[in-house]
Amino acid sequence: MGFSCDELASKLNSQSDYELQIRQYMDEKRRLYERLVLGEIDDVVYQEQKSVCDAKLAGVKGRYSDLSTQTARMQSDKAKISELQSVAKNIVGEKCLTRELVEAFFVQYVQIPHSRFCSGMGAKLLCGHKQLSDTFNNRKPSSKRQYN
Numbered sequence: 001m002g003f004s005c006d007e008l009a010s011k012l013n014s015q016s017d018y019e020l021q022i023r024q025y026m027d028e029k030r031r032l033y034e035r036l037v038l039g040e041i042d043d044v045v046y047q048e049q050k051s052v053c054d055a056k057l058a059g060v061k062g063r064y065s066d067l068s069t070q071t072a073r074m075q076s077d078k079a080k081i082s083e084l085q086s087v088a089k090n091i092v093g094e095k096c097l098t099r100e101l102v103e104a105f106f107v108q109y110v111q112i113p114h115s116r117f118c119s120g121m122g123a124k125l126l127c128g129h130k131q132l133s134d135t136f137n138n139r140k141p142s143s144k145r146q147y148n
Contacts, residue, residue: 008078011071018064025057 029050036046090100 005078008071008074011067011074015064015067015071018060018067021060022057022064025053025060029053029057 032041032046032049032053035041036043041049
């Protein structure tokens, strides 16, 4: 997620440049076809020029596709960063734990047999230790200590 807003703007500008190039190559192909229909060029010349244009168009479309993927990822990352900053601002203003704060930090709950809930690394730490797991579930702790 390490990028600047200038980098994103630059990529978006490049993306629009590629869109323009794609339109230009498509227009060039259309004009070639029109010249073929009007009889200004023969089939051999048309096929040669069209294949050159198709190769250029494929290259530009490939670069455009790669750039589109990058900019979409950057925009998604920017939205995530903005959301996290919003959550951080809310945390600073809160004096107690709220449902929204809990939901912001615990994204996924995993149901594990013989325990109420575990999440992320806490699942390994809490549920991987027999005595803590039993205590957490309000069961009588096992007499033997087991460490994993």
